[in-house]
Amino acid sequence: xxxxxxxxxxxxxxxxxxxxxxxxxxxxxxxxxxxxxxxxxxxxxxxxxxxxxxxxxxxxxxxxxxxxxxxxxxxxxxxxxxxxxxxxxxxxxxxxxxxxxxxxxxxxxxxxxxxxxxxxxxxxxxxxxxxxxxxxxxxxxxxxxxxxxxxxxxxxxxxxxxxxxxxxxxxxxxxxxxxxxxxxxxxxxxxxxxxxxxxxxxxxxxxxxxxxxxxxxxxxxxxxxxxxxxxxxxxxxxxxxxxxxxxxxxxxxxxxxxxxxxxxxxxxxxxxxxxxxxxxxxxxxxxxxxxxxxxxxxxxxxxxxxxxxxxxxxxxxxxxxxxxxxxxxxxxxxxxxxxxxxxxxxxxxxxxxxxxxxxxxxxxxxxxxxxxxxxxxxxxxxxxxxxxxxxxxxxxxxxxxxxxxxxxxxxxxxxxxxxxxxxxxxxxxxxxxxxxxx
Amino acid sequence: xxxxxxxxxxxxxxxxxxxxxxxxxxxxxxxxxxxxxxxxxxxxxxxxxxxxxxxxxxxxxxxxxxxxxxxxxxxxxxxxxxxxxxxxxxxxxxxxxxxxxxxxxxxxxxxxxxxxxxxxxxxxxxxxxxxxxxxxxxxxxxxxxxxxxxxxxxxxxxxxxxxxxxxxxxxxxxxxxxxxxxxxxxxxxxxxxxxxxxxxxxxxxxxxxxxxxxxxxxxxxxxxxxxxxxxxxxxxxxxxxxxxxxxxxxxxxxxxxxxxxxxxxxxxxxxxxxxxxxxxxxxxxxxxxxxxxxxxxxxxxxxxxxxxxxxxxxxxxxxxxxxxxxxxxxxxxxxxxxxxxxxxxxxxxxxxxx
Ligand SMILES: Nc1ncnc2c1ncn2[C@@H]1O[C@H](COP(=O)(O)OP(=O)(O)OP(=O)(O)O)[C@@H](O)[C@H]1O
Ligand SMILES: [Mg+2]
Numbered sequence: 001x002x003x004x005x006x007x008x009x010x011x012x013x014x015x016x017x018x019x020x021x022x023x024x025x026x027x028x029x030x031x032x033x034x035x036x037x038x039x040x041x042x043x044x045x046x047x048x049x050x051x052x053x054x055x056x057x058x059x060x061x062x063x064x065x066x067x068x069x070x071x072x073x074x075x076x077x078x079x080x081x082x083x084x085x086x087x088x089x090x091x092x093x094x095x096x097x098x099x100x101x102x103x104x105x106x107x108x109x110x111x112x113x114x115x116x117x118x119x120x121x122x123x124x125x126x127x128x129x130x131x132x133x134x135x136x137x138x139x140x141x142x143x144x145x146x147x148x149x150x151x152x153x154x155x156x157x158x159x160x161x162x163x164x165x166x167x168x169x170x171x172x173x174x175x176x177x178x179x180x181x182x183x184x185x186x187x188x189x190x191x192x193x194x195x196x197x198x199x200x201x202x203x204x205x206x207x208x209x210x211x212x213x214x215x216x217x218x219x220x221x222x223x224x225x226x227x228x229x230x231x232x233x234x235x236x237x238x239x240x241x242x243x244x245x246x247x248x249x250x251x252x253x254x255x256x257x258x259x260x261x262x263x264x265x266x267x268x269x270x271x272x273x274x275x276x277x278x279x280x281x282x283x284x285x286x287x288x289x290x291x292x293x294x295x296x297x298x299x300x301x302x303x304x305x306x307x308x309x310x311x312x313x314x315x316x317x318x319x320x321x322x323x324x325x326x327x328x329x330x331x332x333x334x335x336x337x338x339x340x341x342x343x344x345x346x347x348x349x350x351x352x353x354x355x356x357x358x359x360x361x362x363x364x365x366x367x368x369x370x371x372x373x374x375x376x377x378x379x380x381x382x383x384x385x386x387x388x389x390x391x392x393x394x395x396x397x398x399x400x401x402x403x404x405x406x407x408x409x410x411x412x413x414x415x416x417x418x419x420x421x422x423x424x425x426x427x428x429x430x431x432x433x434x435x436x437x438x
Numbered sequence: 439x440x441x442x443x444x445x446x447x448x449x450x451x452x453x454x455x456x457x458x459x460x461x462x463x464x465x466x467x468x469x470x471x472x473x474x475x476x477x478x479x480x481x482x483x484x485x486x487x488x489x490x491x492x493x494x495x496x497x498x499x500x501x502x503x504x505x506x507x508x509x510x511x512x513x514x515x516x517x518x519x520x521x522x523x524x525x526x527x528x529x530x531x532x533x534x535x536x537x538x539x540x541x542x543x544x545x546x547x548x549x550x551x552x553x554x555x556x557x558x559x560x561x562x563x564x565x566x567x568x569x570x571x572x573x574x575x576x577x578x579x580x581x582x583x584x585x586x587x588x589x590x591x592x593x594x595x596x597x598x599x600x601x602x603x604x605x606x607x608x609x610x611x612x613x614x615x616x617x618x619x620x621x622x623x624x625x626x627x628x629x630x631x632x633x634x635x636x637x638x639x640x641x642x643x644x645x646x647x648x649x650x651x652x653x654x655x656x657x658x659x660x661x662x663x664x665x666x667x668x669x670x671x672x673x674x675x676x677x678x679x680x681x682x683x684x685x686x687x688x689x690x691x692x693x694x695x696x697x698x699x700x701x702x703x704x705x706x707x708x709x710x711x712x713x714x715x716x717x718x719x720x721x722x723x724x725x726x727x728x729x730x731x732x733x734x735x736x737x738x739x740x741x742x743x744x745x746x747x748x749x750x751x752x753x754x755x756x757x758x759x760x761x762x763x764x765x766x767x768x769x770x771x772x773x774x775x776x777x778x779x780x781x782x783x784x785x786x787x788x789x790x791x792x
Binding site: 417 | 460
């Protein structure tokens with residue numbers, strides 16, 4: 001990709017995969033730049049999000065018509081003659097329901113190519129798949145103007161697949177004491193403070209944060225700290241105060257402070273006074289947790305715990321840490337189930353998929369599913385026969401997608417080797433040793 | 439300047455937080471609307487510079503300059519990118535223009551100095567510019583570090599006087615920012631140049647404590663270890679030649695005694711070296727060895743051959759005289775060592791990086 005504008009926009013689209021207008025804008029640019037294939041892919045993904053989007057279809061038609069926009073790739077059969085048997089049927093979805101409901105683990109029905117109604121299929125699938133209520137945790141837009149939404153979530157720890165160690169530690173160190181006021185009274189001040197989740201990107205920190213809220217029956221406020229800082233320069237102190245005021249008004253609530261490393265000590269900005277006052281404001285708010293912060297649970301998350309301001313990790317603040325590692329096999333299975341539940345699939349062997357994706361993050365798995373459905377859709381577009389997503393698409397996608405956690409473990413290795421004198425990262429070190437990453 | 443565009447203000451802020459991808463995502467839509475806006479282009483160019491995408495940074499910097507020729511910042515961005523791409527002459531011209539446009543900005547002088555130090559016979563000129571940048575920003579560690587790097591550029595052999603200048607500048611930088619990992623690495627580089635190998639090893643290790651992600655310092659520990667291997671190689675080779683000659687002159691007791699002295703001496707020196715390095719980097723010796731081995735598989739083979747050579751030396755000592763086959767084995771090892779000499783030459787030619 002040579003055009004920086006297209007590249008930037010591509011990144012924006014990646015950051016907000018659900019933003020259909022943005023995607024279509026990108027597709028338009030791609031058409032203008034003569035990159036028809038890429039444009040078709042973008043249109044196809046847009047159609048996946050909004051199967052009825054007229055603009056997307058029109059644009060797809062234009063992209064498929066080729067660079068000059070004049071001739072069609074498959075010329076329509078001449079008037080009056082019947083289309084030859086081999087000719088492609090029209091590309092548009094046909095209102096024919098699928099002959100077989102999609103099933104997991106079941107062998108693919110040996111069906112001749114059928115025209116396929118995506119909307120119908122999706123509603124079909126949603127009935128078989130109760131996981132549909134899962135809210136995608138990774139979908140929030142990091143760069144969006146934050147509005148501090150107070151969410152209600154139905155997610156609980158039961159929805160977190162696998163990761164029994166993480167769940168046990170969460171329950172023992174956080175949820176059980178928080179749920180039990182007697183215990184809290186008994187231990188008094190020692191229960192102040194929050195929890196810091198850390199680990200490679202895309203491995204479920206935000207997801208677990210939501211599950212904690214659900215488990216506690218609490219509201220959920222998701223705060224990207226980088227956004228707090230970047231919103232209005234100079235106003236970030238007030239932002240922090242606003243967030244905690246909002247939180248107290250909505251107690252019980254889990255305040256999820258994402259990217260706490262943005263307040264890091266090593267970043268150049270920390271030395272400037274503006275950042276310092278924000279950190280101090282946050283410390284003040286956190287220290288209020290014992291009294292006026294009744295029912296306000298603070299959970300921090302970061303990919304770079306080593307950049308987090310040490311003051312934030314002192315006792316009474318984010319003093320308990322929990323390492324969230326790439327999902328284990330049961331977790332991967334449940335992540336695959338979640339992502340495929342919303343798509344028309346057939347003959348999917350979840351066990352095999354989970355087994356073959358060791359080291360993949362939740363986000364990588366989402367990417368695999370996305371790529372597979374793009375493949376199925378593209379083939380449909382090419383041949384004119386729209387079909388369901390099959391194992392062969394997923395296998396092909398698996399061959400393309402590599403685990404994205406590599407760079408994280410590279411920097412983690414340096415930290416474990418050169419900045420673990422006090423044993424803070426022993427858990428991470430042990431995991432890395434066990435998995436030969438050290 | 440940032441402020442005209444709300445997107446630019448936020449993106450600049452994201453860049454300060456070290457998040458160039460987020461910044462580019464934010465700028466993208468605005469850039470499609472206003473592809474010739476100098477603020478947007480400059481900010482995006484800087485984001486690419488932080489991402490180390492020099493090609494894009496140079497291109498967007500060029501477009502930003504074209505959109506508003508009166509600005510120095512896009513010139514600096516473009517020049518930095520071109521310098522990284524090895525286009526020193528173009529970079530120097532741009533940096534010079536930036537200096538003329540804003541003579542009071544220390545960055546411009548620093549960049550110009552860096553460009554000049556890549557051009558033959560302009561060292562004095564480069565030093566003058568680097569000094570000017572320190573004058574303009576005496577409390578800025580990066581200016582002092584820049585001066586040191588111009589005084590002692592990597593991959594160059596320089597006079598001791600210039601080493602002094604570099605060392606003093608680095609000490610000033612460290613006085614301003616005691617945890618500055620880059621300055622620590624540079625200082626260790628100066629020490630290594632002065633053949634203080636163990637001190638240099640400690641310095642690189644300290645730079646890693648200050649910033650575990652400092653890959654340059656980590657790599658430089660490998661340069662030191664490679665130097666040790668080279669030293670051991672020469673030593674062992676010499677020992678073998680000496681014992682061959684000694685046995686040739688006197689196949690009896692005298693030759694064997696000479697051989698014994700030489701072999702035990704070699705082993706002693708090697709052991710002493712290992713002990714000293716371990717002391718220089720407490721608890722990290724194995725980590726550095728592992729990283730060294732990970733980065734350079736050849737060095738592992740090399741070290742293995744040297745170890746085998748030492749074993750053969752000792753083995754020849756212990757074997758009875760008639761079983762030694764007239765030191766044929768030793769001669770073989772000398773030949774093998776000669777083959778590895780070439781590899782040694784390649785590894786030891788590496789110099790510590792900035
Ligand atoms: N154990 C799990 N069970 C079910 N789904 C999971 C699990 N772990 C991760 N996921 C899925 O992975 C996706 C990515 O996780 P999430 O966004 O929480 O990662 P993150 O650690 O917050 O990433 P980032 O560091 O990029 O913010 C989630 O949308 C979720 O669907
Ligand atoms: Mg997250």
